[in-house]
Amino acid sequence: MTALAATLLFTHGQTTERTVVAAERLARVLGVAVKVLPYWGELIVKVDSAPISHIVPATPLGVDMGRVLAVTTVIARVCDGTLPVATAQSALESAGRLPPASTPRFTLFAALGAASLGVIFGALDATSLLLIAASAAIGALVRRWLSGLTHNPLIQPLCAALIAGVVAAAASRIQLSIATTLVAFSPCMVLVPGPHILNGAIDLARMRIALGTARLAYAGIIVLMICAGGLFGFTAVGGNLVVAGPAPPAPLIADVIAAGCAVASFGAFFSMPWRLLPLPIAVGMFAHAARWALITAAGAGAPMGALVACLLVSVFTAPVVDRLHLPFAAVAFSAVVSLMPGFFLFNTATGLVELVAMGPNAPATLLTSIVTNAVTAFLIIMAMTFGLILPRMLYERLRPSAA
Structure with missing residues (x-):
């Protein structure tokens, strides 16, 4: 039972530390002292009082907050004595079989999220936003279709990005949009694997070097597939994608509303x-308003704006996710998804x-642009990672029971 609970948490986006703590707590209630040792590809549950280890395959490829919530609720009820141990196994198995978000919801919010990111990065004309939404919706449907054909986690973002590139190139050739770059980039930005980046960074901070490196490598490969798919799709149709220049900031109200829609998606x-x-919608909108004020009114750079926004998000969400039994990385990333430097990453590519x-x-200006975009993307990712995990780790240090 302990191995099953740990596997479900680990593979569906829970942070490594909370996975270990929850599983070991459940084992103690069951009368066994164990150590849970997480690795990329497997979990080892080792019994302290005997030379017995149970090794189960487990690779943290997905993020499903519904299943994490259900599993942690079962563990909490067993530990509180409100759920009989005899029925806990079946309850955990049922939690692991919970369906993901429905296809209509997934498709609708993919379109909404991509269009919202388009607004944040400067695409304010209706035609461009409709193209972005349509491209993301088609990509979402293809991703769901592919999920029934293969379990390879790289095929879905590759194909969705390919569709985004094709749609943008077609729109460019018939001159449908004045924001061709954002038509190509915005649907790709909803594919960026933020929770894996954050979980990997947290693992590195906790000296789980091998696991953290593996998580970041996995996230990096997904980003590479997204860039490759988008660029190939664009060039295959005969498009001529060029590096986009900075767009003027959206008005505050539009920016904050778009950030809330991106969080919901x-x-x-x-x-x-x-x-x-x-x-996460309320926290994300507040954090994005603070970022907008820093950049637009105070003249701060994008990395500083991301740092302050993520610090605010982490401070507000760190205590709440423990009470609601939610995976911190997924909730925190949802709130700050609009800050991810996908625009700069794709500009670099x-x-x-x-x-x-x-x-x-x-x-020479092209080389300068490449370096500037790459460095900006790196600094934003570092600022976001630092801003999100520092308050979280301080909170865990002050309240070890919440780890």
């Missing part, structure tokens, strides 16, 4: 129950392709 991607969506195509004739 990622809540759907992660199968968050409807009743829990207001928390576009610039590299353009640099290779032009060869020695490439202007």
Whole structure:
């Protein structure tokens, strides 16, 4: 039972530390002292009083807040004595079989989230937003279709990004949109594996070097697949994607509303129950308003704005996720998804392709643009990671029982 609970938490997005703590707590209630040792690809449950180890396959590829919530609720009820141990096994198995978000919800919120990110990054005309939404919706349907055909986690983002590139290139050729780059990039930004980046960073901070490195490598491969799919789709149709320049910031009201919609969309991607969506939406909108004020009114850079926004999100969500038994990385990332530097990452990839195509004739400004976008993306990711995990780890240190 302990191995089953740990596996369900580990594979559906719970942080490693809380997975270990919850599983070991359940084992103590069952009368056994164990150590849970997590690795990429397996969990080892070792009995302290005997040379016995139970090894179960477990790879943390997915994020499903509904299942994590159900499993942690079962564990809490067993530990409180309100759920008989005899029925706990079946309750855990039922929690592991909970369905993900329905296909209509998944598709609708994919379209909404991509269009919202388009607004945040400067696509304010109706035609561009409709193209972004349609591209993301088609990509979401294809992802759901592929999930029934293969369990390879790389195929879905690759194909969805490919569709985004094709749609953007077609729109460019018939001159449907004035924001071709954002039509290509925005549907790709909803594919960025933020929870895996955060969980990997938290593992590294806790000196789980091998596991943290594996998580970050997995996230990096997904980002590579997204860039490759988007660029290939665009060039295959004959498009000429160029590095996009900075767009003027959206008005505050539009920016904050779009951030809330983006948060809601990622809540759907992660199968968050409807009743829990207001928390990350409210926190995300507040944090994004603070970022907008820093960048627009105070003249701060994007990395500093991301740092302050993520610090606020972590401070507000760290105590709440423990009370609601939710995975911190998924909730925190949902609240700050609009801050992810997908725009800068894809601009970097576009610039590299353009640099290779032009060869020695490439202007120095292109190389400068590539370096600037790459460094900006790196600094934003570092700022977000630091801002999200520092308050969380301080909270765990002050309240060890909440770890």
